[in-house]
Amino acid sequence: MGIVRRESGPEAHVPVLVVGAGACGLIAALAAHDAGAAVMVLERDPVPAGSTSLSAGYIPACNTRWQAEANADDGVDRMLGDIQKKNHGEGDPVLGRAVCEASGPTLEWLADAHGQSFILETAFRYPGHTAYRMHSHPQKTGVALVGSLAAAAERAGIDIVCEAPVRDLIADGAGKVLGVVIERPDGSTDEIGCDALVLACNGYGGNPEMLRSYIPEMADALYFGHTGNQGDAVRWGTELGAAVAQMGSYQGHGSVAHPHGALISWALMMEGGVQVNTEGARFSNEHAGYSEQALKVLAQPGGIAWNVYDRRLHELGMRHEDYRGAHGMGAIRELPDLAALADLIGCPRDRLAATLAHATEAAAGQLEDPFGRDFTTAPTLDTPPYFAVRVTGALFHTQGGLSIDTSARVLTAEREPLPNLFAGGGAAVGLSGSDVEGYLSGNGLVTAVTLGRIAGTGAARLAQETTA
Template sequence: MPVIRTHAMSFDASVPVLVVGAGATGMTAALAAADAGADVMVLERDASPTGTTSMAQGFICAAATRAQKDKGVSDSAEAMFADIMTKTRGQTDERLARSIARESGPTIDWLMADHDFPFDVELAWRTDFGHSVPRLHGLPSRSGTELLGRLIRAGEGRVSLTTNAHVVDVYADDMDRVLGVGLLRPDGTRETIGCAALVLATCGFGANREMVRRFIPEMGDSPYFGHEGDDGEGIQWGMQLGAATADMTAFQGYGALSIESGVLVNYNLIMEGGIQINLKGERFSNELFDISGQSKQVLAQPSGIAWVVYDDRLRQSNLRWPEYQALTKLGMVKSAPDAAGLAQLIGVPATTLQATLAHAIACANGDAEDPFGRDFGRNPPLSSEGPYFAAKVTGALFHTQGGLVVDDTARVMRADGSPMPNLFAGGGTARSISGPGVWGYLPAAGLCMAVTLGRLAGQAAARQA
């Protein structure tokens, strides 16, 4: 993945705006550049664009959108900015946080008004994990696959998407102006493409174990739930060009990944009243304190294993989620008519599980206080009679949150604070708004950064070109 310095380069082809990566960031950037009148090409290393976007639930947090108003939700960019700063303990880039809070809403409205994306606000998430109002926007299927598919279709006829095109070289002059890229085809053929502006949309470095162990050592051996192509190439190219990086220790974790199937266990099961227990049959944390940091709590349990335990009310309310449907079809959900039967199925002490459930019910009824500080009173109590259900989970690394430093137009910045001449980045390639740790992640911030910075990068790259 070298950066090749040159002043005279003859490319096989050239395009004004070149985007590397066909995930949500890349396709949003390409669509925005095309809307601005630029000719744009997207290079995708895989045979079919999928990536981490297709593995996500497809939610995007955004403020002051038309969709929020339609649901009666009052929000503002200032409120979202305040939530970001509170969640990150004031340790994120204030300028970037303001920009994302300000531009996230217009990005959603643009996709809805100009490209017929049927976003609506998911009220089930309420104000959990840092958002002061509901601001998670989803498409009808609640899947990243639909989001990416719609982005690709919106660009048809105006965006040139080239697959099986793995970028392996970046050509730049001594002033750090990117001249173009070299790519490798599956059959070993090499090609070069010149550009006036380059957008890096190659996601983060979660699949690069060497980088994870270097920057996020506590997750160096944890399961990874993301695309195998998220190997940090774009970040490494930027670093070789002299770009600054920040918050490389930050990441999004998840404490409810089904071990055997690799399918997400919907956190709605817990938000609506379910609990997590370890192999001793005991709860071990406030499951609603930090959705990202819960990954470390689960990994710290014996064998890094926990069970999500819930009742039939919660089962029925979560049947609409694609992930829950998949878990059921794959046989990942255990069920029993009572707590003793469930304990035997999942291999935990029956008396302990019965006591754990009884205490959670007492907390929800106001007859006991949770030692971990969870507010059980916001939901109906778990059933005292069953049936009960359980899904076996572990903690996982989902997405790295550090990356190249960008300004409020998604232009990549040097370590001295000056902008790179014609290099832009977004999504996981760019630094996020999560601060330096796992605790700063706001739900749906990943795809928020992807589409918001993607739109800004596409617009700025079109102006550059």
């Protein structure tokens, strides 16, 4: 895979090409279509999916009508402040502000122009969010979100060509993309020309070599992302002269059921649950963030932890399809008392009893937690039966990528835009700073959604200018 240098493009031609049919790519296509350009989406998989399909599908957004209906106080400054606080000021505040400003209008445009349904989550807040701003498809899964967006693209008459991985970009000597080379299922190749290209295809979480180079601490961890995330966008972009940024940034997760491979909602921890290791001891502040929790879990004996909670939280979990799936697989265990819970974990009963007693006392304000967690924000686990699930830490997706401006134009090291290349989602640098701790829940999807719309609109305008 690379760049084929040529001074003329293929005869077959579409004004705007989008590589990738996850949330970013599908939204880019819808935006380009609404801006008046003919557009085609190229997807390597048999059906639209991408990293979005593996997520919980929550999109943070501010100033939305769903927030207004729920009297949820929020705004651009507040949302950006939460993002920048989580990334320790390492994220680009200009790009961050553009994303926050576009977040609400983008969801309302998707709802009004393309029939997308959203609900606001008000049962809990993820770590670092000071307002209720998580919006999702009513089914609360990334699969449902992608499916709904794909249906909208179909209604709009947008061509989505699946099983058509892009192998090469065709570009002239000045770095202008003239088209792409795709591979068909039978191994043959076709060329499609374009006036503007949107890279909405992938990060590099599925590329062991790139992980060893940029994120060595997760090179051998469970990868819970899309296997197609091989870093193609970064390789194409850099070969064209693009800069990259914050390549050590990523989203981890400290709560993937093992060995079942099912995501367990972090809402269980935020609303009173605890994580213990195989010795029955807590080892962290569970409210600091589920992304950095991946490393903390992996540092425990065997890289294993147990989520421990009560029936109230089990019922909260059952509102989420991912959790229901884990329950159906037998990952969720119900225990009648503390002795049975300790036996399941394989830890001393007195050690586990002391751990849970500490949480109860901290919740009552009788002591401070040595890890810094505020237990007074939610009820504690003082009534059996208990519920438990064995989990490990995992890499979900990378947050570094091609440098872009607020128009989603791909930039050189001199901050000059390449002639006609746009990027968003996993292909572009995100808002999470330089490492795992900077990831605020939803940072991946909010950039996919907002930059998808920005990139698609910009690509359409550029294509129209090219043919004018």
